[in-house]
Amino acid sequence: MSKPSFFSRTRGWWRSHEAVLLVVLLAELVFFSSAGRRFGTADNFFDIARHSTEIGLLALVMTPIILTGGIDLSVGSLLGLCAVVFGKLWRDGGCSPGIAGVLTLGLGTLAGLLNGGLITGLRLPPLIVTLGTYSLFRGLAEALTHGADTFTDFPASFLFLGQETWTGLPAQAWVLMVAAVGFWLLVHRTTFGRAFCAIGWASEGARYAGIPVRARVTLAYGLAGFVSGLAAIIYTARLGQAKADAGTGYELFAITAVVLGGTSIFGGAGSIHGTLLGVAAIGVLSNGLVHIHQPREVAGMLTGFLLLLALAVSVLPQWLSSLAIRRRAAQGSQSSPPSTP
């Protein structure tokens, strides 16, 4: 008699966590567009893109790390260090912004590989290693500037990257888009990138399956370092200044976006498009609140609420279907023979 439940019968993309988040994002957009006079303007979406780029980049690169079951708490501090080094190379070292940028990316990569090397080489937990480098990188940035030195007056050609538009979009939005496509292809369409998921699912199993686990994990952290450097350059161009406190707290925003995007904090499951939706949901929320004249601290509160809600809603179908199965099993054992759906 009993019908298979609605949730257990339907299988489709729209039942996924990402779909739930997409609905949340659309709801945000509809709500803020109707409530805020200037929310729906192109200018405003440019603002959102500009303000989300650095966090977006960090969240993108955080995804493969969390997929392997790791975490990187040092990205925000590394952003600060890279910004300061970039400023120093340009102002005191006499490098052009281009050369300084390349060197900064190199430094970022090395710092990331240091994380990766310590984690895989010494088999230390990522949380501990990156907690250490979190302090180390920020401390270095402060030491380099004595906490007070600020680098400014960058040439307009460099500031273009952070403040102007290029072929219709903010210049840094293109960087974010290229990074997003790149990471999506890497994680979802290459055997190389699928290793991240496999490692997070079962590290030993991945090793027996022939995946060079340590090399892949080291690479993930190296990549995080590289992208932190890139985010530092964009941050500097956007603000027109580099200071030791650049990117304070960004690691937590990035992790929040990744987890909101449906990536399991234990590793093994998640997606790049989910992360992008997470970044967008947070970015739109904090921008939209300004448009309906709500104070900024509400954004933090609502982000937390959103995170918990999204997690709850995404496990709801599973929970309901398991409930249904249990009930059916209970009914089945009492009276009717099991039906075949």
Add this chain to the structure above:
Amino acid sequence: MKSLLAFVFCAALLFNAGCSKAPEPAGGGSGKKLTVALMPKSKGNAYFVSCKQGADEAAKELGLDLLFDGPTEPDPAKQNEIIENWITLGVDVIAVACENSEGISTALRKARKKGVKVVTFDSDAAADAREFFVNQATPEGIGYTLMDEAARLTGEEGEFAIISATLTAANMNAWRKHIEARLAEKYPKLKLVATKPSDDLKDKAQSEATALLSAYPNLKLLMAICSPAVPGCAEAVKQAGKAGTVKVMGLGLPGENRRYVKEDVTQSVVLWKTVDLGYLTIHAANAVGNGVLKPGDTRYAAGRLGELEIQGSDILLGKPFIFNKANIDEFDF
């Protein structure tokens, strides 16, 4: 029905066009309703909370929409983000206390390019990033007020000493220059016996003050010119049992000195009225937004504060305010 709608639509359009093209009425306070956005360095700071009280008062008086927002944590990028959001939001005037002058100037210049007027208060941005700076106190005003108050407390004679932050800090030295100029000019019987640094630390100020008290037994007054040094000096005088005999005064926040003022250890605390600073900022923002206040003006009448002086592009709040036992309870920052 259709024609009626068309008529209403046209009328609305005309009305709109008429509104936006109407010339600004001359004279202050009667311009169009403005939206002014006010940003402190950080929102939780009691200093800025009391600025906001004055800002609210002025906004009510002038009938303008006041937005108040700022970073809750010290992140220089946050101030810029809020400014950019405000530009998109289409506010008329932005008034901001800059955490980091260079960093925020980028965003403020962008605002000006888009036709948003910019006023700074408390701490300035680059001069080309704003129209006016509401300056709460000039070095001369601070120096003279401190010296005059010291003279009043000592009866214009005897020995006194200064505790500074560091001997190299630019603002401290500017104040000291004016203190010493005033001393030489007006108070020949007062003698400055020592100037000691405290590294902007309360403990260091306290130990320096203790040393001064034993080195100069005839000392009549300690003047602390950085805020942690005022309670530091007070603690030293109190522990030496010289409360009342050696007077304590200085530049500081009423809140952290309230206890000593009530115990008669500290006689006077010099600062500006933060409520008035907020009040003036909103008045100036409104006047700039209405085109009443223009670059080159030398005087500005700001509501209950009356006629104020403008030096260059600095609107001066006027002489600092002296907090003492009689009035300190009226201020909660």
